[in-house]
Amino acid sequence: MANIQIRKYRDDDAEAVKEIFTLGMSEHVPSSFMHILKQPLTQMVLMVMFCALMASSKSFLLPILAATLFLAGTRQFVVYVFNRYLETSYRKDLNRIREFYLQQKDSCFWVAESDGRVVGSVACLPAVGEPGCLELKRLSVRRSHRRMGIAKALCQTVADFTRERGFPAVVLYTFVVQTDAQKLYEHIGYEKIREIALSELVAKILNFTLLEYRLYVQRDGKKD
Incomplete structure (x- = not known):
């Protein structure tokens, strides 16, 4: 990790952080599209439609x-869903990082910097659904700087912060299609706790779930 520095977020990092997050999320469009195509309902609709039109038109065309x-249309729907997710993320916290993370208790936002350029980010804050834990959020690294240990170092920064604040564990949530992220989390010691079905009807139909992971940073007051 030569020339990589992890530091707290500054206001002039805002555009770089949003760019990294946007590009990272856009990479999940193809895997989400393939996930939908693998679902039995999608395959059934395609088969019924193909057979019905074939029988009525007597032509393959x-x-x-x-x-x-x-x-x-399905791919455009996936793009639409991800764009809505991005808009929600900007509105919720990425357009006001200082207010949302740096001015709140037991919260923080860090960036990874390489030769003066922001190449990664991560944040944490008290977990709403898991009292007594901190939640890791907004982990993203530029594609050009992956496989350099940056994501692992950012996760370790959150783990250290959590331990210093006296919390026993870090939790995080990732989509089922984010397989590379899942491999990273499991490699550095996170345990998959459960799958969470999203409340939206379309997400339920397409089996688009969230996975909850947890990393215990201390047990009985002792570091693991």
Whole structure:
């Protein structure tokens, strides 16, 4: 991790942090699209539509065209959902990081800097659904700086902060399609606790779930 510095967020980091987060989230569009295509309901709809159009038109052209339009529409739906998620994230905290993280008790926001350029970020705050724990949020690293140990170092920064504040564990939530993130968390010691079904009807139908992970940083007052 030569020339990498992890430091607290400054106001002039705002645009870089949002850019890194946006690019990172956009990488999950293809995996989310493939996740939807693998669902039995999606495959059933495609098959029924193809067979019905094939039987009525006596031609391959119309069902193939309809299937292509269906797939294109599904991908646009995924893009729409992710754009809505980005808008919600900006509105909730990324447009007011100092207020949301740095001015609140037991909360913080860090960036990873390489040669004067922000290349990663992470944050934590008290976990709403898990009293007595801190929640890791907004972990993201530029693609050009991955596999350099930056994400691991950012996670360790949160773990150290959690331990220093006297909390026993860090929790985090990640989407089922974020497989690379899941491998990272498990590699550094996080345990998968449960899967959480989202409340939205479409998410339930498409089996789009959240995974909860937990890292114990101290047990009985002792460091692991």
